[in-house]
Amino acid sequence: MANGLGTDEDLIRAVIARQFASLSWSEEHAPGWDEFTGDFLAGASLFPAARPAKPMAVADFVDRMRNLSDTSLKALDETVLGVHITVFGNIAIAAVGAEMTENGAETSHSVEMLLLVKSDGQWRIAAQAWDKASAINPLPDTLVSAATSR
Template identity: 30%
Template sequence: MSGITDTDLDDILALCPRLYAAVGWNAEKAPDWDTFRACCHPDATLAALSSGAASPIPVETFVTSMNEQRATGALTDFSEVEIARHVEAFGNVAGVRSSFIAEMNGEKRRGITFAHIIRHEGRWVILSAIWDNEGDGKTIPASLI
């Protein structure tokens, strides 16, 4: 990885796990939206592709949606934990593939996030992230876990 220091690599590798930890909640713990926002570029876009249709949204729209699901009880608990990752980086850009296990309302599922990460104002942040979950005949191949 050209132009990337060990410190840069550590910072890049920490982003997805930090984002996953921040978004999670349960009866005892609320989501940490300040940390979640700090992981992202101010103009970052996020997109879940579980439905098969991409609808990129800004970070604040994602936060509002998750808060609404939490407030209405549609999601009573939510957590994500990284289980594998692959990083490619050069200069001020990086791409991360992060496989995860998520638990929502007690139901576990696996998925993969692909994140574009950039150095912005001296720190590494997510510029865009897209993810998809297993299901409907989609199984994560062993090579991605």
């Protein structure tokens, strides 16, 4: 148990669920920018799928997504398909298979990798990177099922 709230894996799964829920919105449901940013350590870097790889600050990512939500991306639904977590002491890595549906029509898949650090009893994201799935680069079988692995 960690703080009587569940195992470290349970707490990390809660962070992941909150991340994906906060980045899902529609015209009736606003994005959760504060929930999204609250799970990151100060100075955390994001690495979007675009290449060459270029780090992005969390605030810059939120500004970009906020602009999209106000203009061309009126609805985004992010769903966790599967998760694999490895914990060692106060550090962890999590691989997440995800599905995104944009504006109720265009669906895509990705794998997101998170580096997490436990500090003051809370798991926070230190870095996050993702890449798009394709026919050439499909989602790993372990991250496709809604049943998550440990």
